[in-house]
Amino acid sequence: MKTTKTLLRGGCVVTMDEQGHVFKCADVLITGEKITAIQPDIDADDCVVLDASHQIVMPGFIDTHRHVWESVIRGTAGNYSLMEYLQHILGPLAASFRPQDVYTANLLGALEALDAGITTLFDWSHIMNSPDHADCAIAGLKESGIRAVFGYGTPGTSVWEWFYESKLTHPTDIERLCQQHFNSSDQLVTPAMAIRGPEYSEFAVAVKDITMARRLNLPISMHAGCGTFAGKYQAVQQLATAGLLGPDLNIAHGNYLTIEDFTRLADNGCSVSITPEVEMQMGLGFPATGRAMAGGIAPSLGVDVVSGVSGDLFTQMRIALQTERALANDGLLRVGEMPQHISLTMADALTWATVNGAKALNLDRKTGSLTPGKQADLIMLNTTKMNLSPMADPIAAIVSQANAGNVDSVFVAGKAVKRNGQLLHPQLDSIRQQAYKTAGYLVEKALMTSMAQV
Template sequence: MDQALGDFKKADMLIEDSIIVSIQEELDASDCEIVDATDMIVMPGFVDTHRHVWESLVRTIGADWSLPTYLQNIYYGGFGSKLRPADSYAANLLGALEALNAGVTTLLDWTMIYSPEHADGLIEGLQNAGIRAVFAYGASGETEYWDRSSKKIVSDDVYRVKRQHFSSNDQLLTMGLAIRGPEFSHWDATVREIRLARELDAICSMHVGFGSWGPDDRSIEKLYQAGLLGPDLNMVHANTMGYDEYKMLADSGASISITPEVEMMMGHGYPATGLFIENGGTPTLGVDVVTSTSGDMFTQMKFMLQAERARKNQNILASKSMPGELGLKAQQVLHFATLAGAKALGLDRKVGTLTPGKEADFIMVRMTDLNLFPASDPVGAIVQFANPSNVDSVFVAGRPVKRHGQLQHVDLNHVRKIANESKEYLFSAFADTANGVI
């Protein structure tokens, strides 16, 4: 995925500690551990720019949920508010391991924080999984925070979290801020939280421009006129904004996280992939809510690619013509799922491509599996045919976290035990409040 270096049909990659030192054919290196990648595609790990990792505890519950149903059950006093600190730890450990198993080496964890102990539990879960992540510290999920009249902002504990856990940017976990934005809080709260994120040197992520909130709010225009847009802002969804607002975002360098499967399913609106590209932007990809979909990026790449192709093709069909060459290419989508995502999270100097000098975050995909063999186009194989079962190995910062199809350095029986205990507790606590509609 490094355009300057190009792709190799066959090559060696030398890693020292956590850093890629060299990639070339027939490297002459002695006194090394040899990792045999014969008949495998070696590529950068996927970068998921928007995921609510803790929702792994209530996985599969939302297969038939619309967006309002999801919000009622998860936020606003729903499942999220019942989490104990120990549940937060179990949830993020499980959710991060799911991501790693599927070849996602980096993600942004968009959180709701109920106490300092909850924050510490979530962070510890990510740390123990061994994933690279932006921990986006968020406001409580209680209803009083999620209202356009709310001037509340995230807890002052965010300063402790920054000092205690994210004092350096040269570590696997870095700092982000998950703010409600102008469509879920008072404008003054949005401004204060964006400024707080910049004070903390943190990526600032917010949900904007989707569902019935999007068309009339002109949230991006308001941010643009206030001089607040910039490369450190990450907009989630952005399905139903004004067409000119996509250009405002693109010109500012701000990113959009598109979560195509969930957006089409839950009622956010049609994925904005093409609209952002047409205005000079580069979209990124996220899984979003694992209540309702699997936690892998192979699925999201397919949804993104085919949704945008369907949009373009339908316009052509409406003109009584037939599509010729397809517009969006598989190579572009693979870029969105790797380097573009890394750039959106401020991590492209570290990861996103296999480049000497960058950290060794990479995956190995078996091409001998029946769903991939014989493959003529490696990019097409990854984007259109592969799935998590094909991921043989995953390395993060040069450390193997999955080898020969098995996660390493983790007691999965213990993970299942604590996750199941937390799940049973959550369902019991949720039933006692009769808050939701499940």
């Protein structure tokens, strides 16, 4: 069968490659799943030509920490602290999810991410109430067309049993899952283990969970450094002392980790996911972006939960960047000095949302930049919209001005999943309708459960 060639003609190309190439006007050639050339005036023979003039062509965003199943309970946690989130979302709501609800939620949540230009995400799925729930979560991701690392977590059946110094080890159904669903590293959806770690389970349990993940050769992600839990449980120090840190380990949040903690993580090749909006809302602390970098970490970004916050990485880039700038400026102002320059740049923020995200998920050989030979995971931003007209600096435009409404086209592994501002999935209306039904059922079921417990 003949390989399809697609030529994106005449775009402003922000590559995010190692040389930082930005082309004011260039073409991008996609051959099959891969980028094969980036330069002006590529020969268009045998190509499907798409006009990219008045578009920024850039790598797709990479969200390294997202609980995708919460798409159908959007906005329910908008006024919650972390403790209220644990009590209400991981309480009656999570326990009310049926397998078909998880399928709908993951399909909707992944499509939402694609619509906002996110081509890769880590799905930290702590809704594994049964094997059927897990199967449906994976099916929803696969149906969407997104690239995803599926982090198999714990059940949402009892927050008290699974998330408060839990004595329960990770469900062993992950072994079946790996054999049944993940037989190739070339799949768009690949497996990982989303464990609770020392802040949410006993340390002995965390050790057993990590041991199981490494026996299965799976990447590991855990929450750590969350508010007062950081000082109470000393997760990074405990893991370091036990010799359990390693390049397969991703830490989400890290708000109250010290520079020394981040240095330990960096020295052992660990990655860190910052989710700035939800961290500041729920009482985890200020985003640790600056301390992470000071400790040698290349931070990545995530949305975390659309039950509480926005679902795009434009927002997360801006919040992370401007918060860290404000903290640095405040340090000078407090000693009577007026800040003379800004150290963190727009390019830094874009790196967090693309290149660093790929590195955090060990996908940097495949995605994260527009580089010939890598997978064609890319997006196009419409610069004719009023918020991007005129455009002096494309990177500044992406980080400080653009929003999800500018995402005109999205490609994952060379396949268009959004064109001309519209997702291409053929059943969008029915998915929306089912999501409304699912949300109504869950709220009613959770309410009945809460009333029965009074």
